[in-house]
Amino acid sequence: MLTVETNRLGLRPGDWVLDLGCGEGRHCHGVHLEDGVNVVGLDMDEPSLRKAMAGVFELPPPEHPGACAFLKGDAYRLPFADGTFDAVICSEVLEHLDDYPAALAEIRRVLKSGGVFAPTVPRAWPETLCWKLAPGEGGYADQPGGHVRIFQEDTLRREIERLGYRFLGQHYAHGLHSPYWWLKCAFWSRQDDHPLIKAYHRFLVWDLMEKPALTRGLEAVAAPLMGKSVAFYFRKSAPKASGPS
Template identity: 50%
Template sequence: MKTVNYKKFGLQAGDIVLDLGCGEGRHVISAYLEGDVHAVGVDLSHQDLKTTAERFEPFAQEQEDKAFGLSVANALQLPFADNTFDKVICSEVLEHIPDWEGALDEIRRVLKPGGNFCASVPRAWPEKVCWHFSDEYHAMEGGHLRIFDEGEFRCAIELRDFHFYAKHWAHALHSPFWWLKCIFWKTQESNRLIKLYHRFLVWDLMDKPWLTRTLERCLNPLLGKSVVLYFRKGV
């Protein structure tokens, strides 16, 4: 389930791309498949990186013009030299990090001048609905530590010599799913409505039918669960 729009992101052949907090690999793998790039994913979770490696196996290719790598790393102490990457993705990660501004400083450090940065976080109003119905949703280990105000979030990034150039919303069909999970948090594993909605989302993800893809594009400005912002680092 991609959040980043690679056309807006300006992904180009030869780019060295970092997916910071890559989780189970949705963006680091899709970036690799999108073009002839060197894709690097980092995360704190060994298990998530193991899952990413397993998911990548069917796509592994011996090619000189593209490469794929994974590493355990802390977002506050990235093991890369200054100005290493042409592009950096940080999708649905910063809401989990106590020192999220420190992570932004590291992103700025490792991104080349003129390089592009894509940040996505949960959109404020759908997230507030989740927090209203369930403390467990955000208070559990590894949960969301904050709700970002889009304007303040954008300003914090721009203060680090990033120039905003595009945005969109994503995953509108997922907002009602998470609201249902939060409303029925204690019984979500057995709730029939949640199970049916999950089956619907899996069908949408796997088959990508025209109807649901069009419906989500139309609903994203209103219901999109994530806000996706694109920036260019100053030269």
């Protein structure tokens, strides 16, 4: 279940991709299936990194596999040289960071000129509803390592463009997941113990495993209307040539 559409990254054999805040590696695994593309996943959570690495061995091997590595690291101090990567994925991470502009600066530093940056964040209105349904102390927005802000997509887009990127496009994702989170927030005190939440979770797992045409059609309709996430695609502009002195 990928949020970023990897075909929009323009990847070629030999390219290097960073998945910043990779979690259990879903986007790393998707990129690793691309022939000859190398991917590095970076996260602060060691158990997630171990699961991500184990997941690589469950994938069908590509004909010409690239490298796939996982590192523990900090978004504010990326352990890579300037211009290392041809693409950077940062999916559902920025909303967790107290100083997200510092992370954006680091991403720009390690991305090559002409490289593609693909951030995703929770879409504003479904996220706002979650905050309202489970407010206050111990609520949806008051969890350790949880979401600390709601991004307005136009504002975030302009902010990234001002850093020296050209906007390529955007789309919404996970329309069928928004009702699940609204149910969780509406019955926050019971969480996954509520029968409606259990039933909807079984539906999502079935959809993920079976990928039936019916739910693919429902997702295609639901994502633009109530997709839980918005994914952006930007190209890093080349430095402006200095004029004659």
